[in-house]
Amino acid sequence: MTGTGTRPGELAAETVGGLIAARAREHPGKPALVVDGTELTYGELDQAVSEVARGLLAVGAAPGDSVGILLPNRAEYVLTWFGAARAGLVEVPVNTAYKGQFLDHALRSTDVRFLVTEPALLELVADLSEPPHTLTTVVVLGDTAPGRTPPGVRVLSWRELLAAGDPARELPRVGPSDPVAIMLTSGTTGRSKGVVYPNRMQVVAARECATQLGTTSDERLYTCLPLFHGAAQVNITLHGLSAGATVVLGRRFSASGFWDEIRAHRVTQFNALGSILPVLLARPPSERDRDHQVERVFAAPAPPEVLHPFEERFGVHIVEGYGLTEIKNVLYNPLDARKVGSIGLPTESSIVEVHDERGNRAAPGQAGEIVYRPCQADIMFAGYRGDPEATLATMKDLWWHTGDLGYTDEDGYFYFIDRKKDALRRRGENISSHEVESVLLAYPGVVAAAAVATPSELGEDEVLAVLQLESGRQVDFAGLFAHCDRAMPHFMVPRYYRVVDELPVTPTGKVRKTDLRGQGRDDAWDAHAAGFTPARHV
Incomplete structure (x- = not known):
């Protein structure tokens, strides 16, 4: 923590906690978050975020501490994420499929001190041979007492966490360069790494996503992707809140129930990764295929053989883009000048090029590695947690190297070819x-x-x-x-x-x-x- 930032609500465009407070001032009674039948207005969300922030600090968290979240999509996930941000703490989203050595590494490598989870998922933590040495406190949701708990770790209920906070307590200052999250990314020659996000990185990523998709405050954005993914966290949740829109969270993807949920919540945008589009396209055609309010879909990948039939059948516009955990989304295919098959043009804050093996800029049509530079401070990762050598290995000649192969055309549009890395998707x-x-x-x-x-x-x-x-x-x-x-x-x-x-x-x-x-x-x-x-x- 630098201690040189501002209190919540100030520098709204620079810190996550400040962004939420600013939207609450602008739209206090407007629905902000809908999940599991619960609806929170911007004013209610802002108040709840401060309650969680004060609760975390009251039970011993100190600015800069890591707060792990091992939860499926639910309101408390969002409240913990934003509450930690407002308290100057660092969110660590943990994949709910992790177990054994993968769960141990996720908690241990990011120095998780506080963990918010559910009773069933706490069992996976209790199964570890020994809890990570930094883990001191677990907050468990729900009314059911956990069956087994990690030895030597304090266990609190969500209710106890909120009750511990003092409403009069002054929250710490948080600056745009202060860390807000550690996102776990897959390693290619080693174990998963913790990617440290500054506050400004998340906020700018969300704002650019809203700009590129033309999102307005009267829209309703939906994701059923898990919140431990940046695609759900930043590309929908924070993107929607940045635009003053309403965010709807689904529990998980269901091909049979997807469009019914979209209709029920009057969704205007959703995002899709992996096989979601092909799976929806493979469903039998229905007379209700266009009976919805969706206008735009952010999807990656969306090859032409999927994009064209999906748009024609469901009456939506698909937007493709390109990004990595370490650098956020840096390319988007523009709404009004799209080239199908391209991954788009650089965002306002991004400098992106294709370089040959000697580090020279490749000519249009020439294959090479996609490289990146930010246009301002604190909008890419601050490094891999505890691994400065790996951080330095990604930089060469003042460019961040993606490890991905691509090329550009004469108009500057980028095209993805393949990964140089051994990561799988x-x-x-x-x-x-x-x-x-x-x-x-x-x-x-x-x-x-x-x-x-x-x-x-x-x-x-x-x-x-x-x-x-x-x-x-x-x-x-x-x-x-x-x-x-x-x-x-x-x-x-x-x-x-x-x-x-x-x-x-x-x-x-x-x-x-x-x-x-x-x-x-x-x-x-x-x-x-x-x-x-x-x-x-x-």
């Missing part, structure tokens, strides 16, 4: 191949493993595990799948498994994953075809 989730491989290597008889992407019939990736076994060993694929299902979040569990005599490697010993992807999966064991699907925990 499945059902809207980023996956670290390194973490998948570490679980595969723990299975008896596996001496080498590589996790690579293979095309899915729904778009994005499926995960293919390529294995090298001990000499003379055979693999029980059903047993290996069960091992992975026990150890990994459901979205990380490989669907395909293939055994090779020896993994192809470079002269320096690195696996040539391009070769493995090129070999396909025709001879792979398919868990879905064999009747196995990963278990969900929420």
Whole structure:
């Protein structure tokens, strides 16, 4: 904490807590948040945010402390996020599918001191061999007492948290450069990293999203994506509140109930990741396909073979864009000058180029790496938590390197080609191949493993595990799948498994994953075809 910021409500365009206070002054009686049948006006939201902020400080949180949120989409998630921001604390969104080593790493690497969760999810924390050393307090929602709790950790109810706060307590100053969140991103050569967000980064990202999508204050924005994702947090929730609109949160995606929920809440915008658009498009046509108020959809990816039929059938306009956890969305395909297939043009605060292998700007049509520079301070990540070497490794010649390949056209529009990195993307989730491989290597008889992407019939990736076994060993694929299902979040569990005599490697010993992807999966064991699907925990 710098201590040089302002109190809530000031610098509204610069801090998350200030943004909420400013909208409450402008629209005190207007609906701000709708979730699970609960509706909060901007005035009620602002008041509740201050209550949570004072409660967190009263139970021992100090500015700069990390507050983990392990929750599905619900009102308390938003209140904890904004309450932490107003108190100068740092939100850590934790994927509700995490368990075991993944949950332990998420909490431990971000130094989570306070955790807000539900009884069922607290069981996963209690299952850890030992709680992270920084974790002192858990706040549990609901009226049901948790069955098991982590040893040596104080457990409070949500009601006790709110009651602890003193309404007269002065809240700390928070500045635009102060950290507001640590978002966990997938590593490509190591474990997931904690991406530290300054306040201004979240606020500018939300404001630019509203500008690019032409969002007005009389709109109703919807997401059913989980709030531990930036797509739901910033691209819908904070985006909608930045515009003074109403934000509607769904619990999770349901293809059969999606449009009914959209109609019931009079939604004008929603966002979609992964296979959501193809899945909705695959549903049987209905005479009610255009019986809704949606005008615009922010979606990534939306290839032409999906975009055109979706727009024609449902009567919406799809906006594509490009961004990464570390740099926010930096490209949007403009509403009034769209080029289908492009990922768009840079936002006002972004300098984006394509560079060749020597670091020179690539000519139009020439493939190279997409690189980025911000136009102002504190609008990209402040670094990876506790990992300055990894932070520096992403910078070269004063450019942040995305690891993604692309090109531009003569008009300056950007086009995405492929990832240079080994990260995978499945059902809207980023996956670290390194973490998948570490679980595969723990299975008896596996001496080498590589996790690579293979095309899915729904778009994005499926995960293919390529294995090298001990000499003379055979693999029980059903047993290996069960091992992975026990150890990994459901979205990380490989669907395909293939055994090779020896993994192809470079002269320096690195696996040539391009070769493995090129070999396909025709001879792979398919868990879905064999009747196995990963278990969900929420």
